[in-house]
Amino acid sequence: MTGFFRQVADYTQNAISAGKYLLQGLAVTFDHMGRRPITVQYPYEKLIPSERYRGRIHYEFDKCIACEVCVRVCPINLPVVDWVMNKETKKKELRNYSIDFGVCIFCGNCVEYCPTNCLSMTEEYELASFDRHSLNFDNVALGRLPTSVTTDPSVKPLRELGYLPQGIMDPHEVPNKDPRAGKLPAEVLDWMKQESSKEGEIASISNTKEEVN
Amino acid sequence: MNTGLDLELSFNNLLQGFGISSEISHILWLPLPMLLVLSSALIGVLVTVWLERKVSAAAQQRIGPEYAGALGVLQPMADGLKLLVKEDVIPAKADGLLFTLGPILVLIPVILSWLIVPFGQNLLISNVGIGIFLWIALSSIQPIGLLMSGYASNNKYSLLGGLRAAAQSISYEIPLALSVLAVVMMSNSLSTIDIVNQQNSFGFLSWNIWRQPVGFVIFWICALAECERLPFDLPEAEEELVAGYQTEYAGMKFALFYLGSYINLVLSALLVSVLYLGGWGFPFPVEWIANLLGQNVDTPLVQVFTGSIGIVMTIIKTYLLVFLAILLRWTTPRVRIDQLLDLGWKFLLPISLVNLLFTAALKLAFPIAFGG
Amino acid sequence: MNIASSTEQICFLILGSVVILGALGVVLLKNIVYSAFLLGGVFMGVAGLYLLLNASFVAAAQVLVYVGAVNVLILFAIMLVNKKEELKQIKGLRTRKVLSGLVCTGLLFLLLRVDLTTNWNLPGPSAIGELSTERIGEHLFTDYLLPFEVASVLLLMAMIGAIVLARRDVLNTDIATGDSVDQNLIEKSNDPILLEQSSN
Numbered sequence: 001m002t003g004f005f006r007q008v009a010d011y012t013q014n015a016i017s018a019g020k021y022l023l024q025g026l027a028v029t030f031d032h033m034g035r036r037p038i039t040v041q042y043p044y045e046k047l048i049p050s051e052r053y054r055g056r057i058h059y060e061f062d063k064c065i066a067c068e069v070c071v072r073v074c075p076i077n078l079p080v081v082d083w084v085m086n087k088e089t090k091k092k093e094l095r096n097y098s099i100d101f102g103v104c105i106f107c108g109n110c111v112e113y114c115p116t117n118c119l120s121m122t123e124e125y126e127l128a129s130f131d132r133h134s135l136n137f138d139n140v141a142l143g144r145l146p147t148s149v150t151t152d153p154s155v156k157p158l159r160e161l162g163y164l165p166q167g168i169m170d171p172h173e174v175p176n177k178d179p180r181a182g183k184l185p186a187e188v189l190d191w192m193k194q195e196s197s198k199e200g201e202i203a204s205i206s207n208t209k210e211e212v213n
Numbered sequence: 214m215n216t217g218l219d220l221e222l223s224f225n226n227l228l229q230g231f232g233i234s235s236e237i238s239h240i241l242w243l244p245l246p247m248l249l250v251l252s253s254a255l256i257g258v259l260v261t262v263w264l265e266r267k268v269s270a271a272a273q274q275r276i277g278p279e280y281a282g283a284l285g286v287l288q289p290m291a292d293g294l295k296l297l298v299k300e301d302v303i304p305a306k307a308d309g310l311l312f313t314l315g316p317i318l319v320l321i322p323v324i325l326s327w328l329i330v331p332f333g334q335n336l337l338i339s340n341v342g343i344g345i346f347l348w349i350a351l352s353s354i355q356p357i358g359l360l361m362s363g364y365a366s367n368n369k370y371s372l373l374g375g376l377r378a379a380a381q382s383i384s385y386e387i388p389l390a391l392s393v394l395a396v397v398m399m400s401n402s403l404s405t406i407d408i409v410n411q412q413n414s415f416g417f418l419s420w421n422i423w424r425q426p427v428g429f430v431i432f433w434i435c436a437l438a439e440c441e442r443l444p445f446d447l448p449e450a451e452e453e454l455v456a457g458y459q460t461e462y463a464g465m466k467f468a469l470f471y472l473g474s475y476i477n478l479v480l481s482a483l484l485v486s487v488l489y490l491g492g493w494g495f496p497f498p499v500e501w502i503a504n505l506l507g508q509n510v511d512t513p514l515v516q517v518f519t520g521s522i523g524i525v526m527t528i529i530k531t532y533l534l535v536f537l538a539i540l541l542r543w544t545t546p547r548v549r550i551d552q553l554l555d556l557g558w559k560f561l562l563p564i565s566l567v568n569l570l571f572t573a574a575l576k577l578a579f580p581i582a583f584g585g
Numbered sequence: 586m587n588i589a590s591s592t593e594q595i596c597f598l599i600l601g602s603v604v605i606l607g608a609l610g611v612v613l614l615k616n617i618v619y620s621a622f623l624l625g626g627v628f629m630g631v632a633g634l635y636l637l638l639n640a641s642f643v644a645a646a647q648v649l650v651y652v653g654a655v656n657v658l659i660l661f662a663i664m665l666v667n668k669k670e671e672l673k674q675i676k677g678l679r680t681r682k683v684l685s686g687l688v689c690t691g692l693l694f695l696l697l698r699v700d701l702t703t704n705w706n707l708p709g710p711s712a713i714g715e716l717s718t719e720r721i722g723e724h725l726f727t728d729y730l731l732p733f734e735v736a737s738v739l740l741l742m743a744m745i746g747a748i749v750l751a752r753r754d755v756l757n758t759d760i761a762t763g764d765s766v767d768q769n770l771i772e773k774s775n776d777p778i779l780l781e782q783s784s785n
Binding site for chain 1: 272
Binding site: 236341343 | 587588618622625629641642645646648649652653654656657660664665716717718
């Protein structure tokens with residue numbers, strides 16, 4: 001009989017704790033309702049892509065020497081370099097260059113290895129089209145510069161979380177001038193230079209001390 | 214007990230003032246409350262859909278619908294319009310007749326149940342004697358429509374969804390009816406009007422939720438299960454069953470299901486507020502306030518005032534419960550079908566039986582507090 | 586004749602035809618699912634007739650019990666065993682049909698005779714309307730207490746019997762390891778209630 005009552009008591013306890021946890025969960029959900037929305041209203045607001053964003057590849061026809069390094073470093077040999085050898089000048093003559101962005105994985109190897117820096121990454125990521133063949137960009141299409149989010153008048157550019165001033169979470173009302181948290185790469189370089197010069201001094205001092213000893 | 218506003222009587226008196234016989238004025242009166250309730254049910258659904266989308270968005274730190282009207286209030290209208298003009302597809306191997314009849318059979322009982330929802334002393338379509346029992350009986354028709362559409366779709370997901378919906382609906386109806394019975398036992402009447410009147414003698418202190426806390430919880434759980442709301446939305450569990458019995462539906466027929474489920478949600482919330490939260494009652498008795506202000510309760514102005522306060526109170530309580538349902542939707546994970554049936558048969562049913570027994574004992578022991 | 590009584594008559598005619606046609610459909614239709622759905626329609630029609638007789642509680646109970654429970658269970662059973670199978674030819678089907686037809690017509694004539702010979706006093710006792718709920722409750726707990734309880738015990742027996750029959754004492758075992766593969770998901774570990782306990 002006591003076993004039965006213990007079972008009933010355990011059951012009641014379980015039911016009560018289940019109710020308690022349910023209420024805790026409800027409290028968490030309710031708490032979330034008061035929080036600020038974290039979404040970006042996309043076609044009207046856009047996040048500013050980060051530095052080194054690997055978007056659509058930009059290509060400068062005039063700089064290219066048709067060396068085909070980009071083809072060799074590409075994981076799938078994607079860029080198509082259409083050149084002919086000019087017998088008279090004994091030089092390559094470039095006729096066409098194209099990359100199919102329906103196949104490209106934006107790994108950036110071609111940009112990395114291009115000897116003349118004629119390839120570069122842009123911040124353009126809106127490549128959707130109705131026909132996948134229109135993703136095959138030729139040298140003219142590759143040479144177009146994308147509209148920057150910050151200069152597009154129909155778009156409100158928003159800074160990503162990592163680029164906001166320290167302690168600020170909402171990108172909406174931040175003035176453009178406010179610096180981001182942390183240092184810019186150039187500042188980091190300056191700081192490193194200073195540090196190394198300081199360290200050099202310390203090192204030289206300690207060296208002289210050792211010599212004295 | 215004051216009689217409150219009697220719109221029918223004044224309407225009839227007005228028409229008879231124009232020299233129209235009482236029979237014809239009665240016939241003219243008949244469609245008016247029906248239209249009123251139908252439109253209020255539809256508006257209630259629109260508000261609920263909007264609320265659901267907005268609250269869901271807030272709970273997930275989104276914004277939700279924003280561009281259709283101010284704060285997206287017209288979004289449900291746009292949704293409805295879209296469904297209205299969509300192509301009405303009947304699958305080639307489906308059973309056309311049953312396929313069409315299914316959603317209608319789901320919707321009609323839900324709308325019919327609005328007959329007994331009171332917004333005030335005389336503000337309901339018909340004060341039938343069987344009151345709340347009518348709702349229980351009508352809501353038991355729904356699974357037939359669900360089975361019908363599940364079968365007629367000629368699709369295994371639909372059939373499974375329909376079977377699940379019917380199983381869920383009939384197993385949660387029993388604890389639901391038992392917890393209603395406990396309330397009915399205290400108020401000595403099945404009529405929703407009497408149930409509300411019995412709760413409103415001392416303001417919010419005399420609401421049934423204090424006398425029937427267990428019944429309130431059971432009723433709410435069962436109502437969520439009957440509405441197929443999360444955590445009990447197994448019949449349309451999209452990860453397992455695509456969309457359950459709604460899988461093959463499109464256009465207006467899908468809209469009927471959609472409408473039915475939301476009307477059912479609003480109706481359940483309304484009935485919870487009627488059964489346990491004092492219906493149209495103001496947290497403090499209106500008579501006290503009227504006496505405080507030195508007004509006679511029977512003057513027309515006070516009558517209109519109390520009537521509108523009653524409607525507002527009912528709506529506030531209802532939408533608080535709808536809000537709770539939406540919060541629960543984003544808090545609780547879906548239960549498995551065996552857990553669902555376990556909960557219904559092994560937990561809610563015995564507890565509601567014990568609750569009923571306990572209520573009967575308390576009624577015999579303390580007839581003043583628990584209805585003589 | 587005023588509006589109320591003519592409406593009542595029209596309603597009666599509609600409901601009566603619904604009930605009769607529906608019942609014929611239940612019997613005559615080949616598709617068993619259609620028959621089951623039509624049965625629900627017949628029950629609803631009967632509930633409507635009760636409403637016409639001012640017995641709203643009985644009507645609601647009819648809907649709750651017959652439509653909401655009985656008919657749903659019938660549909661459930663049909664849909665769970667939704668197999669298309671050829672029925673075996675029954676020997677002497679024709680004589681069986683004739684015999685059952687004779688029994689049914691006999692019953693019909695019996696009912697007709699009862700209907701025609703009984704001296705119905707018109708109008709009958711006045712309907713008590715809303716009070717009927719209380720009256721039914723009083724009768725159930727005083728005059729008809731014994732039949733009521735006997736019926737409930739019968740239902741309880743049927744339920745226990747169904748549970749005992751439907752309960753499967755199968756514990757699946759893994760062929761390779763011999764362990765139980767029952768993952769305690771749906772069928773909990775069943776201790777056999779029929780065999781072992783009787784031998785103890």
